[in-house]
Every structure is written in C-alpha cells, then in structure tokens.
Amino acid sequence: MRLLIFLTTLLINQSLFAQVSIGVKANNKQYLSYEPIRVTVTISNQTGSPLTLRNTGGNNWVEFVVRNQSGRVINKVKNISYKGTTIPTAERINSSFVLNNSYDLAQPGNYSVYAVVRTPQQGHSEGTRSAATYFTVNRGVPSWRTKVGVPGVAGDEREYRILNYSGSGTPQIYVQVEDIKRGHILATYSLGRILSYRKALKAIDRSNNLHVLFLTTPELYCHTVVNTSGKTTKRNYYKGVGNTHPTLFTHNDGGVSVTNAKFYDPAKEMEEKTKYHKLSEMPEGYEQ
Template sequence: MRKLIILSALLLSQTVFGQLSATLKANRDQFVAFEPVNMTVNITNLSGKPLTLQNRTNQPWIEFFVRDHTGRNVLSTKDVAYSPVSIGTGQTVASTFTLNNSFNLTNPGSYSVLAVIRMPGEGDRKGTPTQSTHFTVTRGVTAWSQSVGVPGTAGDQRKYRLITFSGDKYPELYIQVEDQKRGRMLATHSLGRHITFRKFQTSLDRQNNLHVLFHTSPSVACHTVINPAGRTIERTYHKNSATGVPRLLPTTSGNVSVVNSIPYDPQKEAEEKAKFHNISEIPGGVQQ
C-alpha cells in the first residue's frame, strides 16, 4: 500500500521541467527464472550543478516499483544499500541494477518496472520517475538433470540442470545449479547459443564437475566445465574434425576430455581477420 501511495503521488506531481532526466531499460526482454534480472538506468543531470546521489536513513536514492501481470505490486524482500553516484553538470551516467537482489521474480509471467531517483533533500513522495519497462520470466524447458554429492562435505548435494530456452534472438542452453540441502539456487545463467539439431553431451569428472559439450554453430562446439558451486571453471572451443563432430570422453582416472576435434580459438581468429583487413587497406607500395 505504501508503494502504491508513493507511486501515485509521484506520477501526479511530476513536471516537465525537472532537474534530472532518467530512463530505464531491461538488458533483455525475456529471462529464465532465477537468473539475474538486470536493468540499466541512465540519469542526466539537468540541475546546473554537480550532484551526488546517495542513500539516507531509511531512504534509498533510487527505488524500484515492480508489478506482475495482474497489476499487483511485487513486494521487495529486502532492502539494498546502493552505492552513491556522482554526476557532473549536464552529464549522463548509466548504472546497472539486479532486480532479484530485492524482489522475488521466480514466478513465470510478465512484469513491469519503473524506477524513481531522488535528489538530495527529496522525501519519499518526491523524485524523478522513469518510464515503465516490461519483461517476461519463464522456466524454460529442463532438458537434463542430475543430482551429485559435493566432494569433501558431509551430505551436501547439488542438482545440475540444463535448460533450453528460446530467447530474444536465438535458442540458448542454460545451466542451473541448486543446493538441494539448503533449498536455494546457486547459479542460473546462459552457456551460450545452442544449435538444437546437434544434441548436447554431458559428463561428470571425479570432482563431480559437470562437463557440457554443445554446438554453437554447425561446425563449432563449446566445452564448458561448471563446478558444484555453480562457477564456470573452464571454457574451450572445438571445430569438427575430418571424421566427425567432437565428443566427450571420460577416462579411467576420472578426468573428462574432448576428442575427435580440432582446438579452436575464436578470439585469435577474429584478431587474424582484423589484421588481414587492415593490411588489405594499405595503399600499394606502402610498407607497415
């Protein structure tokens, strides 16, 4: 109720000539449940003097208002202490915020959000609101899952999930790691573009790290290793060999390797292409 009253007062009182101008943009239109929902706020200082936006007692300098698809306010689950931001006269700064640090956005559906920025001295019923922006949360499709123990711990268990998701631009493969003992998600993030007509491969090594091999294009596969803490500890690329596509091979010692492939460095290839492009632009008779 408090947020509804504040928001109504702000929208009724906003004027054309403000001392700040602010816009809000979601970093993408669709998110998988539990992945970071990031928003970028651009703030322009029109006050004619340098400004520092900072929190005061029980009053953050920026506040978010989130509604679900029914129009109901999504209540914040905890207060977040935002770092102060300094903006020079006439300058614009961009700051990124993760909404699910303070809101529970795990339920699938559509959401809308706007932010209110408060200058020094403004109370909770004043401030500069951004426009509303919209995003969708989905669960994706669980294509594979496996529960494993955590080496060196007493009874800890992790559940690895691979989720397929048709995102904003192309199909993606997501990794999700759940702490089953404590009932919380440790990680949910995209591994990258996934060519769905080639089936991904999985294998566990002796440390119960998850190895995933999936194709990002018809001829290139990505090998990613995720540990039980949900961190990516290795990422390499491989091209198809003359005899077929890359595959994972568990060894008798408990390791996992990629075989039937040609190691590939996409960054090095991009640098070589750029170098060739630059050379081709040099006029004839001119040496580097």
Template sequence: MRYLTPLFFFLLALTAQAQFQVGLTLPRTNYMVLEAIPASVTITNRSGADVVLGGPGRAVWMSFEMTDSSGRPLAPIEVSGVELVQIPAGGTIQKKITVTDAYSPTEIGNYGLTARVAHTPSGQFYASARVRFNITDNKPMWEQAFGVPEGYKGAGEARRYAVILFTDMDNTSLYFRLIDDKTKLRLQTYRLGPISMAHDPQITLDRENKLHALFLAQPHIYAHCIVAPDGSLKKRSYYREQNGDRPQMALNGKGEAEIHGGEYFDPTKPPVAPKSPGGRKVSEKPPGLE
C-alpha cells in the same frame, strides 16, 4: 494575485519535474525463473547544477519497484548508496544493476519494473517509465543427482544438476540449474550460452562431480562449460571444428573429462591474417643474397 498563485505552483511543478530524467532498459523481455536480470539505468541531470549522489553515511538514492501482472507492488529493491556519484549539469550517467540480487520472482508470469532516483537537494524522487518482462520456465532436457563433495558448502548433501533448453523469440540457449534434491528448491539458474541443435549437446559428470557440457554454440564453434558442485561456473572454453573433425567429449580412465577432435579456439584473439600467395617480396631477399 489570485492569478499568480496557480502560475507559481505550475512553475514549481515544472521545476520539480526537470531535476532528473530517468531511463530504464532490460536486455530482453523473457527470463527463466531465478535467472539474473541486469537493468541499465540512465540518469540525466536537468537541474542546472552539478549534483552529488551517494557516499558513506548518505541515504539510498536509487531503488526499483517491481509489480506483478495485476500491478501489485512486490518487495522493494534498494541499491547501496555507498558509492559516490557526481553528475555535472546537463550530464548523463549509466548504471548497470542486477535487480534480482535483492529480489528474484519465482512465479511464472508478467512483471513490471520501475527505477526511482532521489534528487538529494530537493528530496524529490524521479521515476522511469515502467518496463515489462516475463518470467518463464521449462522442463530439463538432462538432469543428474549427486552428492556435494568435501570442500564445498553443503558437503554431503544431495543436489541435482539440470540442463534446460530455452527458446526466446528466434534464439535458443542452454541453461544450467542447481536444485536441492531433498527439498526440490531451485538454488541457481543461469545461461551457459547460445546453442544450435544441429548436434545434440554432450553432458557428463567427472570424478569430482563437476558438470561438463559440450555444445554447438554457433556454426563450427563448440562451447565447453565446467560447473562446480556449488553451482559456480568454473570455466568456459571454445573449440573449432576442423575439416569435418568435430570436437567430442569423453571420460578417460581417471574419470576426467577430455575434449578430442577439432582445435582449441580463443574468440578474444584477432584472426590470423592469411599469408599472401606467391614468392618473396622484392625487399625480402633470400639469405646470402645482397
């Protein structure tokens, strides 16, 4: 019997380890201070039975642990468990969570992130491998103070727009940041898009204190981003250079930002098929010819 007892606990441990297999990935390693960090969590059900997670009135079943460079745990990050999720036996689901909605590190440094999933029937928690990421920052290439207009939260207060270049490995991106101009508190940071510095970006404010940025996103393609005084991205559109006619931005007499040159480009539309050279096909008879 004394030999069976250790074997029993060993099998029990294997059973506990086999309920869920949890994976965690981040799209990249380096992020700007206050930038949203989207995490992708995969959960494979190894319990041998269908499992239902979450639902109204149920306990939180997914959480994250973030640690600093010394391994010290930071604020716990819990994900709402209201949504009902069912995983069939042997099945896998994927959840995309913006972990910085609950806690966003503001100190530059190296951090670790682990996803934890609760197996409700057994009460056990299963964790992913720890993923490392870096929080960094850079000085603005352009900034402008402004007053928040009526109709926006914080109307009358002083804010500051900042536009930042950030190079991650081999890619360079243009970032937007909103700052409280009095307290210097960073309110928002997000990526406007990839940028090539073959041509300098054009940045200006219109008469409504909206920020406009026109920049080369890829060869011959320019992105035009409009940001409202509350920091929200109102519009992102694209223009294509045509035969050396490069898109340019300027304010008109009414203080409105306009794009001149090039042509409007919708990247979501399929390319137009080129017309076949030559005359009509045999089946395409000229009008009046029978």
C-alpha cells in the same frame, strides 16, 4: 517564516526534479525463472552542477517498484542499499541492477518496473520517477538433470539441470544449479546459443563439476565447465577434426576432456590468415 522556508524548499526540489531525467530498461524482454533479471537505469544531469546521489536518513537514492500482471506491487524480500554515485554536469550515466536480488520474481508471468531516483535533499515520498519497462518470466523445462555431492561437504547435494529456451528468438542452452539440502537455486543462466540439430553432451568429472559441450555455430563447439556453486570456471571453443565431431571423454582418473577436436583460438586463426596474400595484393606482372 517557516512557510517561506517550506515554499523555498519545495521550489528547489521541484526545480531539481525537472532537471534530473531518468529512464529504465529491461536488458531482455524474456527471462527464465531464477535467471538474473537485469535492468539498466539511465540518469541525466541537467542541474548545472555535479549531482551526487547517496543513501541518506534511511532513504535509498534509487528504488524500484515492481508489479505483476494483475497490477499488484511485488514486495521486497531483501533490502539492498546500492552504492552512491556522482554525475558530472550535463552528463549521463547508465547503471545496471539485478531486480531479483531484492524481489522474488520466480513466478512465471508478465511484470512491469519503474525506478525512482532521489537526491540527498529529497525524502521518501519524493524523487524522480521513470516510465515503466516490461518483461516476462517463463518457467523452463529441464531436458537433462543429475544430482551430485559437494566435495568436502558431507550431506550437501546439488542438482545440475540443462534447459533449452528460445524466448529471445534464438535457441539458447541454460544451466541451473540447485542446492538440494536448502531448496535454493544457486544459479540459472545461458551458456550461449545452441544449434539444436546436434545434441549437447554432458559429463561429470572427479570434482563433480559439470562439463557441457554444444554446437554454437556451424563450425564451433563450446565447452563449458560449471562447478557446484553454479559458477562457470572454464569456457573454450573447438573445431572438429576431419569428418569427426568433438565429444567429451571421461578418463580413468575421473578427468574430462574434449576429443576429436582442435582448440580454436580466434587471434591465432586471424594471424594465420594474414600470412596469405590476396590475389589483389600480388605485384604487377605476376600471374598464378
């Protein structure tokens, strides 16, 4: 009787295994050390009924196996239980995960990762496995850095770094913020595309926020403000005025603003363009 129950359960799990298909894909092929490494897991439900995925009995419904270029499995540094989900019948969902929330992937090199998805009926050694996806981690080289204190927190210090990187083929400007006291990288991320023939400008305001102004298209400059926690608090775009180029100006009170520029509002610019009729829209008999 027990054997019959075991075989029945095995057949159900094998059947369910065949009716759930998953895939995993790295959002980028190239990353900088400490940059969030995001992967997207795609799960298709062909079981004929809604599929609920949740953590049960100490088993996570989704787990990842990460290997370095030598094939060694990278151990978790932090265990994260992801929120469960329900997939309607015959539908597919995409879920995004940040691998370095659980794994230390700061070491440069090539990596592979595959995902394992388990239903509530499956144990730790069971589940549906995806094919592997691959990505590379590169060490960035700072082109500029400066240290500042943290307002209101005695003894805390941050280092802002600017890195330029073209791993994806398009030159990007990155910001990195480190907690010097604790030796912890708080943030590493791209501020956007940069046209390198014009040097990015940097300034620190009275609250020790970092201001970065860089050329992102032949006409547009991006002004981004990053605080001591590594969060972007402001991002605006500007165009130059006449033959001048936008620049950062530090006021006597410690404030920082963009000068020699006009604020760019794409919606307003489009509205202005629609005020002028094209020649093809002119009424018959009218000549210019």
